[in-house]
Amino acid sequence: MTRSDHIDPNSVELLIPSDPRFLAVVRAVLRETAEMQGWDARELRAVTLAVDEACSNIIRHSYKGRADMPIWVKIRTLQGEIRVELRDLGEKIDPAKLRPRDLDDVRPGGLGIHLIRSLMDEVTYDLSEPEGNRLILVRKKSRQHEPED
Amino acid sequence: MTRSDHIDPNSVELLIPSDPRFLAVVRAVLRETAEMQGWDARELRAVTLAVDEACSNIIRHSYKGRADMPIWVKIRTLQGEIRVELRDLGEKIDPAKLRPRDLDDVRPGGLGIHLIRSLMDEVTYDLSEPEGNRLILVRKKSRQHEPED
Amino acid sequence: MNPRINIDVEHRSNVAVVKVAGEVDLYSSPELRKAILSQAEKRPSRLVVDLSGVQYMDSSGVATLVEGLQKLEQNGGELVLCGLGDMVQEVFKLTRLDSVFQILPSLEEALAEESAGA
Amino acid sequence: MNPRINIDVEHRSNVAVVKVAGEVDLYSSPELRKAILSQAEKRPSRLVVDLSGVQYMDSSGVATLVEGLQKLEQNGGELVLCGLGDMVQEVFKLTRLDSVFQILPSLEEALAEESAGA
Numbered sequence: 001m002t003r004s005d006h007i008d009p010n011s012v013e014l015l016i017p018s019d020p021r022f023l024a025v026v027r028a029v030l031r032e033t034a035e036m037q038g039w040d041a042r043e044l045r046a047v048t049l050a051v052d053e054a055c056s057n058i059i060r061h062s063y064k065g066r067a068d069m070p071i072w073v074k075i076r077t078l079q080g081e082i083r084v085e086l087r088d089l090g091e092k093i094d095p096a097k098l099r100p101r102d103l104d105d106v107r108p109g110g111l112g113i114h115l116i117r118s119l120m121d122e123v124t125y126d127l128s129e130p131e132g133n134r135l136i137l138v139r140k141k142s143r144q145h146e147p148e149d
Numbered sequence: 150m151t152r153s154d155h156i157d158p159n160s161v162e163l164l165i166p167s168d169p170r171f172l173a174v175v176r177a178v179l180r181e182t183a184e185m186q187g188w189d190a191r192e193l194r195a196v197t198l199a200v201d202e203a204c205s206n207i208i209r210h211s212y213k214g215r216a217d218m219p220i221w222v223k224i225r226t227l228q229g230e231i232r233v234e235l236r237d238l239g240e241k242i243d244p245a246k247l248r249p250r251d252l253d254d255v256r257p258g259g260l261g262i263h264l265i266r267s268l269m270d271e272v273t274y275d276l277s278e279p280e281g282n283r284l285i286l287v288r289k290k291s292r293q294h295e296p297e298d
Numbered sequence: 299m300n301p302r303i304n305i306d307v308e309h310r311s312n313v314a315v316v317k318v319a320g321e322v323d324l325y326s327s328p329e330l331r332k333a334i335l336s337q338a339e340k341r342p343s344r345l346v347v348d349l350s351g352v353q354y355m356d357s358s359g360v361a362t363l364v365e366g367l368q369k370l371e372q373n374g375g376e377l378v379l380c381g382l383g384d385m386v387q388e389v390f391k392l393t394r395l396d397s398v399f400q401i402l403p404s405l406e407e408a409l410a411e412e413s414a415g416a
Numbered sequence: 417m418n419p420r421i422n423i424d425v426e427h428r429s430n431v432a433v434v435k436v437a438g439e440v441d442l443y444s445s446p447e448l449r450k451a452i453l454s455q456a457e458k459r460p461s462r463l464v465v466d467l468s469g470v471q472y473m474d475s476s477g478v479a480t481l482v483e484g485l486q487k488l489e490q491n492g493g494e495l496v497l498c499g500l501g502d503m504v505q506e507v508f509k510l511t512r513l514d515s516v517f518q519i520l521p522s523l524e525e526a527l528a529e530e531s532a533g534a
């Protein structure tokens with residue numbers, strides 16, 4: 001746990017093990033914080049799914065299925081936007097592989113990146129960390145484009 | 150965020166601002182982690198209330214109502230016990246004041262410490278921190294004595 | 299305003315009914331306090347607090363109800379609780395306030411009791 | 417075993433019905449996969465997956481259903497989905513799989529369709 005005096009009064013931080021059992025904890029924290037800011041069910045569903053997919057990718061790809069590695073989830077909820085930062089210490093992402101599959105090529109899997117990009121307004125893989133990965137996801141409320149319709 | 154390689158696969162850590170709005174987030178995390186370990190509704194209610202009272206005390210007493218100070222909540226859920234550690238950087242607790250009020254003296258307030266002690270099997274205020282407070286709460290499943298009945 | 303709690307106030311002759319739904323904690327109890335104290339100021343002979351929609355209540359909620367009880371009794375009125383779920387019931391038992399408050403199972407009974415007593 | 421998900425399997429003549437309730441995510445989808453693949457092995461002419469109890473589904477759940485669809489089609493059977501709630505419907509739309517699967521509103525319709533087609 002880091003120490004610092006006063007903190008951002010709109011943020012929560014969560015540290016979970018890289019175990020799929022804990023994905024429900026992340027969803028619950030998103031639900032409560034979004035509700036606090038009056039986000040509606042549809043917006044909440046979108047953010048929840050995107051964050052869940054990103055966490056699943058960390059578990060499966062960055063940590064290759066190991067269940068005891070750290071995932072930090074920082075959630076900043078404002079009235080107009082929600083910003084989620086995910087941090088892991090796993091294998092570095094190869095940006096060349098970060099591609100959504102062709103949706104016409106129907107096969108099990110390969111949908112996570114597509115969902116994340118469709119659901120969020122900003123998706124930034126920060127590759128500058130000395131170790132591991134940092135992903136920043138932003139969704140703005142009542143955004144103009146709505147690719148999910 | 151601290152860095153370390155592999156972590157305890159049964160723990161989650163949460164950092165919230167000392168704002169009463171975030172108490173519901175702590176409750177939600179407790180609910181999900183306890184459910185994961187098959188704790189029943191009654192046990193969950195007990196732990197939730199105790200932790201909530203302890204967080205409320207940090208907000209009101211340690212931080213004197215300031216909403217932007219950090220509260221760390223570490224939850225370790227096993228099948229047999231749940232252990233919650235609360236850490237703040239506020240005013241140090243005066244152990245002389247940590248007394249439940251006489252329950253026959255009916256007045257608003259003064260019930261938190263009584264509830265925490267009734268509901269938990271171990272309540273340890275660790276006064277050795279250089280700054281702030283650390284409170285460790287433990288409840289064992291199907292404990293022998295059940296003062297709430 | 300406060301998504302954790304919803305409060306409705308109704309009046310039936312000289313009985314005020316405050317219906318609470320949601321979670322009563324340090325965040326939402328000030329709203330409950332405001333509602334109960336503003337009703338108490340009108341000096342009803344009886345104030346019924348219907349807690350049937352309350353899934354969660356902490357000691358700040360309990361403190362609010364104790365304050366309401368004392369305000370009403372000062373003015374010669376009475377405060378009655380009804381509809382306590384498992385969780386709320388446990389808190390009252392643990393704080394031994396179940397013997398201090400008049401607690402009835404349902405709103406119907408809290409209102410029937412009144413007409414019987416009148 | 418897995419408190420996030422509950423799966424019931426029923427058989428009606430040559431139709432297998434897999435009823436799913438709960439949240440389908442990376443933790444629970446292996447259980448759904450096991451149930452669907454073990455039914456697929458019995459080569460039913462039709463497998464209906466009733467998702468009316470599912471409040472949440474991620475891409476691992478979707479992947480599981482795609483795998484089931486392909487297994488059934490290999491054996492000349494068909495996989496039908498029914499009872500999709502808002503959330504599940506959105507995931508299928510976003511992944512454009514709403515045009516790949518046969519999706520019916522309710523289990524009743526999924527079974528009626530079968531007898532009509534038979």
Ligand SMILES: Nc1ncnc2c1ncn2[C@@H]1O[C@H](COP(=O)(O)OP(=O)(O)O)[C@@H](O)[C@H]1O
Pocket residue numbers: 057058060061062091092093094097098099100101109110111112113114133
């Ligand atoms: N956190 C991550 N770390 C490393 N590689 C990743 C990560 N997330 C995604 N990838 C890469 O992007 C690819 C596409 O991901 P996705 O669309 O979620 O489908 P899938 O995970 O089913 O392959 C993955 O196969 C993987 O190579």
Ligand SMILES: Nc1ncnc2c1ncn2[C@@H]1O[C@H](COP(=O)(O)OP(=O)(O)O)[C@@H](O)[C@H]1O
Pocket residue numbers: 206207209210211240241242243246247248249250258259260261262263282
């Ligand atoms: N986190 C804390 N920091 C400082 N003092 C505390 C803390 N928690 C409890 N106390 C002290 O213990 C007393 C009793 O607490 P409690 O039983 O919760 O009732 P109340 O908070 O309503 O007074 C408080 O009045 C306060 O002086």
